[in-house]
Amino acid sequence: MTARCIKTVFAALLLWYPPLLLAEVPVIEIEIRNHLFQPDVVVVPVNTKVKVIIYNRDTTPEEFESYELNREKVIVGGRKGILFVRPLSPGEYPFFGEFNPQTAIGKIVVEGETDAIE
């Protein structure tokens, strides 16, 4: 099979079965309410890419910020923001709302055996 032929087959496969496009990425949902993250502690498995959806239920904007995760995203009031977190080692990765850093505080806790990587 030529490379082009393989590409064509793969494209046909995607048309036939679109879920192949979506890798198995676990989804974490967090809400912002009254300038608080709910939940404020999120547990994710070790070495796993995770999709985080943040719903801002407040009317004011918030910025999800984490130095440890190297992520920041502004989420307008009443909207949602989506970000991806890279596969992580066990540990705690704090995040906060940059516009309300006194109250909007949380962390991602990564749990699992490091040697369980496939």
Ligand SMILES: [Cu+2]
């Ligand atoms: Cu920032």
